[in-house]
Amino acid sequence: xxxxxxxxxxxxxxxxxxxxxxxxxxLAAAGGAIGAGARYLLTLVAPTWETLSAGTxxxxxxxxxxxxxxxxxxxxxxxxxxxxxxRLLLGVGFLGAFxxxxxxxxxxxxxxxxxxxxxAVSYALLTIVAGAAATWFGIFSAARWxxxxxxxxxxxx
Numbered sequence: 001x002x003x004x005x006x007x008x009x010x011x012x013x014x015x016x017x018x019x020x021x022x023x024x025x026x027l028a029a030a031g032g033a034i035g036a037g038a039r040y041l042l043t044l045v046a047p048t049w050e051t052l053s054a055g056t057x058x059x060x061x062x063x064x065x066x067x068x069x070x071x072x073x074x075x076x077x078x079x080x081x082x083x084x085x086x087r088l089l090l091g092v093g094f095l096g097a098f099x100x101x102x103x104x105x106x107x108x109x110x111x112x113x114x115x116x117x118x119x120a121v122s123y124a125l126l127t128i129v130a131g132a133a134a135t136w137f138g139i140f141s142a143a144r145w146x147x148x149x150x151x152x153x154x155x156x157x
Contacts, residue, residue: 031097035096036098039099051107065134
């Protein structure tokens with residue numbers, strides 16, 4: 001089967017057990033540990049206003065951008081074990097822990113409780129929309145860079 005985690009299926013009503021490969025879990029956990037540390041360091045040095053951290057905004061924009069870039073880059077060409085490991089280490093692990101929508105939710109609640117409900121809702125919506133745009137921009141940038149590299153390698157352009 002060509003997946004990172006085999007999902008349970010049924011064959012004539014008989015469930016097939018889910019198998020999670022320990023090596024894949026280790027890759028995701030290692031990437032997650034490093035990503036969480038990077039997020040912590042960035043939010044530690046970033047300025048804050050009220051309870052809003054510029055670090056939280058930064059990780060929730062940089063993370064989706066880099067995830068879009070990574071997944072677009074890894075989608076070019078055939079699936080290999082190396083690509084799967086990179087996706088787990090960097091995408092699921094590092095970038096999954098680097099972004100912090102839990103911190104966004106906490107910021108929104110705290111700002112709202114401090115009497116700034118409109119700012120809290122605006123902050124939440126803008127962060128989510130900007131994160132989606134950052135993902136799209138990462139995908140677009142990686143695809144464009146891939147076409148430029150392909151032309152240069154092929155001698156065209």
